Amino acid sequence: MAETVVLQITRYSPERDAEPQFESFEVPFHKEWVVLDALNYIKDRIDGSLSYRWSCRMGICGSCGMMVNGEPKLTCATFLSSYAAKRKPIVVEPLRYFPVIRDLVTEMTDFMVKLRKVKPWLIRKEPPPAQGEFLQTPEQLDVYKQFSMCINCTLCYAACPVYGLDPVFVGPAAIALAQRYNLDSRDQGADDRLSILAHPEGVWGCTFVGECTRVCPKHVDPAGAIQQYKLVTALEWFKSYLWPRGTGKNSEASGAD
Amino acid sequence: MVEKLEAEEKAYTLYHPRWFRPRVSTYWWLGRWPYLKFILRELSSIFVAWTVVLMLLAIASVERGPQAWAHFLAFMRNPLMVAINVIGFLFVVFHTVTWFNLTPHAMVVRVRGKRVPGLMLSGPNYVLWIAISAVVAWLLMR
Numbered sequence: 399m400a401e402t403v404v405l406q407i408t409r410y411s412p413e414r415d416a417e418p419q420f421e422s423f424e425v426p427f428h429k430e431w432v433v434l435d436a437l438n439y440i441k442d443r444i445d446g447s448l449s450y451r452w453s454c455r456m457g458i459c460g461s462c463g464m465m466v467n468g469e470p471k472l473t474c475a476t477f478l479s480s481y482a483a484k485r486k487p488i489v490v491e492p493l494r495y496f497p498v499i500r501d502l503v504t505e506m507t508d509f510m511v512k513l514r515k516v517k518p519w520l521i522r523k524e525p526p527p528a529q530g531e532f533l534q535t536p537e538q539l540d541v542y543k544q545f546s547m548c549i550n551c552t553l554c555y556a557a558c559p560v561y562g563l564d565p566v567f568v569g570p571a572a573i574a575l576a577q578r579y580n581l582d583s584r585d586q587g588a589d590d591r592l593s594i595l596a597h598p599e600g601v602w603g604c605t606f607v608g609e610c611t612r613v614c615p616k617h618v619d620p621a622g623a624i625q626q627y628k629l630v631t632a633l634e635w636f637k638s639y640l641w642p643r644g645t646g647k648n649s650e651a652s653g654a655d
Numbered sequence: 656m657v658e659k660l661e662a663e664e665k666a667y668t669l670y671h672p673r674w675f676r677p678r679v680s681t682y683w684w685l686g687r688w689p690y691l692k693f694i695l696r697e698l699s700s701i702f703v704a705w706t707v708v709l710m711l712l713a714i715a716s717v718e719r720g721p722q723a724w725a726h727f728l729a730f731m732r733n734p735l736m737v738a739i740n741v742i743g744f745l746f747v748v749f750h751t752v753t754w755f756n757l758t759p760h761a762m763v764v765r766v767r768g769k770r771v772p773g774l775m776l777s778g779p780n781y782v783l784w785i786a787i788s789a790v791v792a793w794l795l796m797r
Contacts, residue, residue, distance in 0.1 A: 412672035468687070497674035505674055537768035559690060562679040606757065607693045625761035 401427040403478055404487040405436055407448065410498050418498060420489075427482055433473040433490060434462050437502075450502035457615060460551030464502050465491040470553035470613045493556040495565070509552050512568050515594050516576035521587025538583040545578035545623055547616040554610035554620050560603055567603040568594065570610035570620030577623040596631040604628075692753075699750035702743040709740075755780045 402424045410418035425436045434452055441448045452462040455474040462473045467489050481488045496504035554570035555561050561569050576595055580588045595601055604624045611621040666673055684690040716727035759773030
């Protein structure tokens with residue numbers, strides 16, 4: 399008989415269960431299989447009622463984030479072979495700190511609302527170029543490119559104890575994406591984002607645990623984005639004392655205290 | 656029928672099925688090394704404050720004269736104080752190392768449009784730290 403591996407998966411049905419329970423499934427072990435392949439095998443062959451999100455299976459869509467052995471992971475990029483050597487069941491749970499809708503499916507509205515709040519789009523105060531497109535040098539692109547790699551998978555929220563303990567915290571991905579636009583040479587909306595970001599529940603909520611950066615599958619470094627923005631708001635706050643009537647920009651930076 | 660209705664009421668809220676909201680344990684920081692390391696790093700600030708207080712006490716006793724200084728030295732030789740200070744020293748070193756290592760995340764330095772590698776930012780911190788420690792050690796040992 400072929401080698402197998404056991405997956406211990408969170409099951410939760412709002413109609414049936416008061417709280418989630420684990421169910422074990424035995425699946426064939428192939429060294430080229432990722433955890434998502436094992437979940438698809440279970441859904442196709444063993445129990446069609448297993449619910450989870452997935453789409454691209456190549457680390458782009460950001461839908462298949464789950465806790466694998468307690469670590470936030472994209473299941474499409476997490477190989478069974480990394481865990482099989484331990485001969486213990488692989489534990490698959492829904493992403494931590496989010497409400498659970500069913501089995502491995504989490505409720506993401508909170509993140510979506512926060513993402514919208516930081517206005518992650520290009521804001522222009524002046525009209526765009528009359529002819530042609532915006533021009534940007536490779537250096538100007540390099541300034542924000544790292545933060546633009548975010549795929550909204552919310553693994554960083556599942557890694558962030560601050561978000562778990564204080565759910566009003568804007569959180570790593572939303573702040574990193576705000577920085578992505580703040581640092582973009584085409585954007586002129588840094589002032590509009592300041593009141594959300596410089597708020598105590600914005601960057602100042604972060605205690606620099608650094609786990610968001612460690613678990614990020616796209617190497618976005620949200621913790622870095624937050625600390626860099628803390629420096630910006632602290633300087634703006636300081637400037638607001640030097641020029642109390644405002645310098646014409648960023649005059650509402652009072653959240654740094 | 657009534658039982659079924661009651662079960663359905665429990666399963667649904669007004670607009671959606673009842674979500675399960677997991678609670679965060681008070682001991683969330685135990686059991687995972689990165690979280691424990693974070694808590695220890697935060698705790699280390701108490702020992703940094705402790706070191707500052709000791710330094711102020713030392714200066715105050717020097718200012719008050721030889722007798723006060725001798726009294727301070729005797730107080731520092733107490734085995735309990737030695738034990739606290741050994742633990743305190745380890746925490747202060749841990750504090751310094753962890754924050755030096757985090758510096759490149761918080762600071763972005765660009766030279767000619769290229770981001771300076773992290774080691775170039777944390778490295779000078781270590782070099783300065785060792786140099787100042789060497790000077791202090793030389794002053795004490797000579």
